[in-house]
Amino acid sequence: xxxxxxxxxxxxxxxxxQWPAAPAGALGLGTAFLLAETRFGDSAAGDGVxxxxxxxxxxxLFSAAMITWIVVAALCIYELQLxxxxxxxxxxxxxxxxxxPRIKVLLVAWFFALFLEGAAGFGTPIALAAPxxxxxxxxxxxxxxxxxxxxxxxxxxxxxxxxVITQSTITGVDAASIARMTALYHAAIGGLMVWMVFRLSAxxxxxxxxxxxxxxWFGLGGAAFLxxxxxLAVWLGPELPTLGGAILGLAVFAGVLALVAPxxxxxxxxxxxxxxRDDHALAMPLARAAAPxxxxxxxxxxxxxxxxxxxxxxxxxxxWVMLGEFSGSVEPFYHPGTLLLVAFVCxxxxxxxxxxxxxxxAVAASIKVGPAAVALVxxxxxxxxxxxxxxxxxxxxxxxxxxxxxxxxxxxxxxxLGTFTTGSATASNVLFSDFQQDTAARLNLPVVExxxxxxxxxxxxxxxxxxxxxxxxATVGLTGKEGAxxxxxxxxxxxxxxxxxxxSLLMARR
Numbered sequence: 199x200x201x202x203x204x205x206x207x208x209x210x211x212x213x214x215x216q217w218p219a220a221p222a223g224a225l226g227l228g229t230a231f232l233l234a235e236t237r238f239g240d241s242a243a244g245d246g247v248x249x250x251x252x253x254x255x256x257x258x259l260f261s262a263a264m265i266t267w268i269v270v271a272a273l274c275i276y277e278l279q280l281x282x283x284x285x286x287x288x289x290x291x292x293x294x295x296x297x298x299p300r301i302k303v304l305l306v307a308w309f310f311a312l313f314l315e316g317a318a319g320f321g322t323p324i325a326l327a328a329p330x331x332x333x334x335x336x337x338x339x340x341x342x343x344x345x346x347x348x349x350x351x352x353x354x355x356x357x358x359x360x361x362v363i364t365q366s367t368i369t370g371v372d373a374a375s376i377a378r379m380t381a382l383y384h385a386a387i388g389g390l391m392v393w394m395v396f397r398l399s400a401x402x403x404x405x406x407x408x409x410x411x412x413x414x415w416f417g418l419g420g421a422a423f424l425x426x427x428x429x430l431a432v433w434l435g436p437e438l439p440t441l442g443g444a445i446l447g448l449a450v451f452a453g454v455l456a457l458v459a460p461x462x463x464x465x466x467x468x469x470x471x472x473x474x475r476d477d478h479a480l481a482m483p484l485a486r487a488a489a490p491x492x493x494x495x496x497x498x499x500x501x502x503x504x505x506x507x508x509x510x511x512x513x514x515x516x517x518w519v520m521l522g523e524f525s526g527s528v529e530p531f532y533h534p535g536t537l538l539l540v541a542f543v544c545x546x547x548x549x550x551x552x553x554x555x556x557x558x559x560a561v562a563a564s565i566k567v568g569p570a571a572v573a574l575v576x577x578x579x580x581x582x583x584x585x586x587x588x589x590x591x592x593x594x595x596x597x598x599x600x601x602x603x604x605x606x607x608x609x610x611x612x613x614x615l616g617t618f619t620t621g622s623a624t625a626s627n628v629l630f631s632d633f634q635q636d637t638a639a640r641l642n643l644p645v646v647e648x649x650x651x652x653x654x655x656x657x658x659x660x661x662x663x664x665x666x667x668x669x670x671x672a673t674v675g676l677t678g679k680e681g682a683x684x685x686x687x688x689x690x691x692x693x694x695x696x697x698x699x700x701x702s703l704l705m706a707r708r
Contacts, residue, residue, distance in 0.1 A: 200237050201592035204230040204580050205629065209619050216664075219620055220569060223576030230580045234587025253524035254586055258579035260518075260526040261367050264533070265360060265624065266571045271538030272357045273563035275490045276322060278542060281559055282549045287487035288313075289330065295452050299335050300412045303399040304419045306330045307348030308392065309448040312423060315352040316441025317491060323349040324670035336399070338674040343686035344398045345670060346661040350694075351388045351424070352440035353623050354380050354657035358494075358534050359436030361623040361653055365631045366436075368581065371649060374435040379650030381431030381439055383610075384657070385424050387697045391658075392420030394690045418454060423447035434502040437534050442495055445488075482549075490545025497537045508532070523586065577620075577628050585632050594636035605641055606706040607699040609634060609648050613655025614662070614695050621663040626656035643706050651702040658694045661687040 204226045211222035235247055279285040292310045296302060306327050314323040324345045331341035354361055355377070362380060366373035396416040427443030434442075485492070500507055517527040530536060546556045584590050601608060612634065616626025630652060638648040660666055667683045 200233060201584070201589035201596075203233060204584060204589070208577070208580070208629070209615075218569070219573035219622075219625065220576055223573055223580060227576050227580040227583065230583040230587065230589065233589065234583050238588045238592075249521055250583075250586070253521050254582040255579050256520055257524050257526055257582045258575055260528075261364075261578050261582075262571060262574040264367060264528055264535075265364050265574055266567060267533065267535030268358055268360050268363065268538065269570060270563050270567045271535045271542060272317065272360075273566055274542045274560050275317065275494075275538065275545065277559035277562045277566075278490065278546050278549075278551065278556065279487075281555055282487075282546070282551055283482060284487040284490070284549060285326075287482045287484060289326070291484050291487075292448065293330065296455060298412075300399050301415055301455070302334045303331060303336065303344065304395070304416055305448075305451075306334065307344045307395050307399075308419055308423065309444050309451070311345055311349035312352040312440055313444035313448070315349045315356045316358070316439070316444055324666055328670050328674050332674050338671075339679065339682045339686065340398055341674055342667065342670040342683045344395055346666060346683070346687050347391055347398065347690055348395050350658050350661050351384045351391050351427075352444070352657070353617075353660045354384065354653045355431070355436055355438075355440040356623060356657075358441065358538060359438075361627050361656060362436035363534060364624050365627040365649060365653060368578075368628065368631045369635045369645075369649065371635070371646060375646050376649050376653065377431045377436035377439065379646050380436075380653045380657075381428045383650055383654035383698050383701060385428035386701055387694065388424045388427075389417070389420050390694055390697060391690070392416050398686065415455075419447070419451050422450040422454075434498055437498045437502070437537070438495065441491065442498075445491065445495070486549055489548035490541050493544045493548070494537060494541035497541060501532065501537065573625070574628070577625060581628055581632060590632045590636050593633055594640050597633075597637040598640035601637070601641065604703075605637060606643060606648065606651065606702040607696075609651035609702055610655030610658075610695045610698040613652040613657075614659035614691065617656045617659030618662050618664075621660075621666055623653065623656035623660060626659065627653060647702060647705050651698060654698050655695050658691055658698070662691045 207229050208222050208226040211217040211225060231251065234250065276285075279288075289310065292305050293302060295305055310330070311323040311327040314326055324342065327345040327348070328338075328341045331344055332338055336344060359373070359377070362376050363373055365371070365376055393416070396413060399412075423443050424447075426446040427439045430442045431439040501511055502508060511532040512529045514531055515527055515529045517525070519525045542559075543556065546559075551559075597605060612630050613623075613626050616629045617623050620626060620629070631649060634648050634652045635645055637643075638645045662684060664684075667687075671679065671683060
C-alpha cells in the first residue's frame with residue numbers, strides 16, 4: 199500500500215486538483231524519495247542518502263534528455279511547416295481529394311490526424327483536425343470527439359515513436375520487439391476505431407452518400423492505414439508506423455478513390471478562419487511542402503532497413519555507470535532525434551527556408567518543450583526512485599498475488615489510466631512500464647506482450663484524457679462543454695481497451 203503512494207499523489211493532484219504534470223510529478227518525486235529512505239530504506243541502492251538521490255536523478259535526467267531530444271526535433275519540423283506554409287499545403291491537398299463530406303471526414307479525422315500524430319504528436323492532431331471537421335459539417339462536439347478517436351491508433355507511435363522508445367529506455371527491452379507487439383494489437387483491432395469514426399460522422403448532415411457505401415470507404419481507409427502501419431513496425435521499428443502508415447495509406451486510398459469514384463476536386467478551407475489561408479503557400483508543390491517528412495522517411499528506411507548502415511551508426515555509443523548501480527547509454531548517430539534534426543535542416547533547405555527561418559523554428563520549438571521537459575524529469579525521477587527503492591517490486595508482488603490469470607486483461611487499462619491522468623502516452627509509459635515489466639516477470643507472463651498491451655492502452659487512453667479534450671475544445675469554441683466530448687469517447691475507449699485486454703489474454707495463454 200505504501201509503495202503505491204507516489205503514484206496516488208500524482209493521480210490525485212492531476213485528476214482531482216487539475217494540477218499540471220510538472221508540480222504534481224515533483225511532489226510524487228519527493229514522496230518517493232521519502233519512502234525510499236524510510237520505509238524502503240533497505241532496498242535503496244548506494245551507500246547513503248546523497249548517493250541514492252544523485253544516482254536516481256542522474257538516470258532520470260539522462261532519460262529525459264534522450265526523450266526531449268526527440269520531442270524538440272519533432273517540434274522543430276512542425277514549427278518549420280507552420281512558417282513555410284507546408285502544413286497549409288498538405289491540409290489543402292488532403293481536403294481536396296474528394297467532394298463528398300463523409301469521405302472528407304475520413305481523410306481529415308483518420309489520415310490527416312494520424313499523419314500529424316506521427317509527425318508531431320503532443321495534441322497537434324486535435325488542434326488542427328477539429329476546426330477542419332467543423333468546416334466540413336460536423337458539430338463542434340462531434341468534431342473534437344471524431345478527431346480524438348481518429349488519431350488514437352497512432353498515438354502509441356506518436357512523435358516518431360517516442361512512447362515506445364521511452365519504454366525501451368526505461369525497461370531495457372528492445373524497442374523493435376515492443377514496436378512489433380504494439381502494432382499487432384492495433385492492427386488486429388484497429389478496425390474498431392475506424393468504425394467508431396464512421397458512426398460519429400453520421401451525426402452531421404451528410405446525405406450525399408449512402409451510409410452503406412460510406413462504410414465501404416471507411417473500411418478501405420482503415421485497411422489502407424493499418425496494413426503499412428503493421429508492416430513498418432515489423433520491418434523498421436517504432437519511428438515510422440504512424441507517419442509512414444498515414445502517408446502510404448493515404449496514397450493507396452486516394453488512388454483507389456480516383457479510379458472508382460472520380461470527382462471534381464472541391465477544396466475546403468484549410469482552417470476555420472478564411473484569413474488564415476496563405477494562397478502563396480497553397481501554390482507550393484506538394485513534394486516541397488512534404489520535404490521534411492519525405493527526408494525523414496528515407497532516413498529511417500535506410501538506417502533501420504539496411505544492415506551495414508544500421509551497424510555503422512550503432513557502433514559509436516556513449517555509456518556511463520555510477521556507483522555500480524545506476525547507468526545509461528545512447529547511440530547518438532542512430533538516435534531518432536538525430537534523424538529528425540537532419541530531416542528538419544534538409545527539409546527546410548528544400549523548402550528554400552533561410553537560416554533565420556530555421557533558427558526561429560528551433561527557438562519556438564525549444565520554448566514549447568520547456569514545460570514538458572520539466573515534467574519528464576520529475577516523473578522519471580519518481581519512476582527511477584520507485585525502481586531502485588524497491589517500490590515497484592512491492593507493487594508487482596501485490597499485482598502477482600491478486601492478478602494471477604487475469605493480469606493480461608488489466609494491462610491495457612493501466613496504460614489507459616496513465617494517459618487519462620497525464621494526457622500523454624509517453625508519460626503513461628514512464629509511470630507504469632517498470633510496474634508492467636516486474637508484474638509480468640513475477641506472473642511468468644511474456645514481458646514484451648505485456649509492455650505492448652501497456653503501450654496500446656496508453657495510446658487509446660488519449661481519447662479520454664481531459665488535457666486533450668480541453669485543448670481540442672478550445673479550438674472550436676467548446677470551452678466549458680468538455681464533458682459532452684468525454685461522453686462520446688468514454689465508451690469507445692472502454693470497448694477498445696477491453697478488446698486489447700482480451701487479445702493480450704489470448705497471447706499470454708498461447
